[in-house]
Amino acid sequence: xxxxxxxxxxxxxxxxxxxxxxxxxxxxxxxxxxxxxxxxxxxxxxxxxxxxxxxxxxxxxxxxxxxxxxxxxxxxxxxxxxxxxxxxxxxxxxxxxxxxxxxxxxxxxxxxxxxxxxxxxxxxxxxxx
Ligand SMILES: [Zn+2]
Ligand SMILES: [Zn+2]
Numbered sequence: 144x145x146x147x148x149x150x151x152x153x154x155x156x157x158x159x160x161x162x163x164x165x166x167x168x169x170x171x172x173x174x175x176x177x178x179x180x181x182x183x184x185x186x187x188x189x190x191x192x193x194x195x196x197x198x199x200x201x202x203x204x205x206x207x208x209x210x211x212x213x214x215x216x217x218x219x220x221x222x223x224x225x226x227x228x229x230x231x232x233x234x235x236x237x238x239x240x241x242x243x244x245x246x247x248x249x250x251x252x253x254x255x256x257x258x259x260x261x262x263x264x265x266x267x268x269x270x271x272x
Contacts, residue, residue, distance in 0.1 A: 150178065154186045158196050163231045164211035164222060187212055199259045203229070225266035232266065 147155065157170055167183045190196045191212065200210045203226050211231075213220070221239075223232040237260075244255050 150182060151186050151189060153178070154183065155190055155195060158190075158212055159214045161213070162233060164199070164213040166209050166211055168209075170212075197257075197259065199261065201261065201263070203263070205229075222261045223266070224261055224263045225269055226263055227265055227269040230266060 153175060154170060157173060157175070158165060167180065167187055170187070171178065171180045171183045187196070187198075187210075191198050195215065196212050197215055198210055198212045200208050201224060202208045203224075205226075206229070218235055219237050221234045221237060223234065224230075225232075239258060239260055244258070247253070248255055
């Protein structure tokens with residue numbers, strides 16, 4: 144594929160160097176030079192379409208539905224999202240078994256290529272406060 148424009152490369156670098164999924168607003172608020180919100184949106188769209196990053200949408204009462212972007216990682220990651228403090232906790236191991244995936248493929252005759260899974264709730268720190 145073609146090499147990325149500097150802005151696309153910049154946004155990709157931000158996502159790849161983060162342990163947390165980031166929203167377009169998060170990336171925008173990092174205040175990198177001449178990166179306006181419209182550019183961030185367009186760039187994230189481009190990176191997602193070209194399969195350079197992963198993304199999922201998540202609903203929380205305070206923020207509504209927000210799309211989050213994170214790096215294509217090896218090992219494959221899943222996340223816990225705290226609904227109170229909005230922090231993500233990545234899980235290194237995939238708890239969604241190969242067997243469960245094969246059962247879904249057999250049942251629906253679909254070919255699964257990837258999956259996104261996250262948990263939401265209240266994190267340990269927020270439970271005590
Ligand atoms: Zn929390
Ligand atoms: Zn998984």
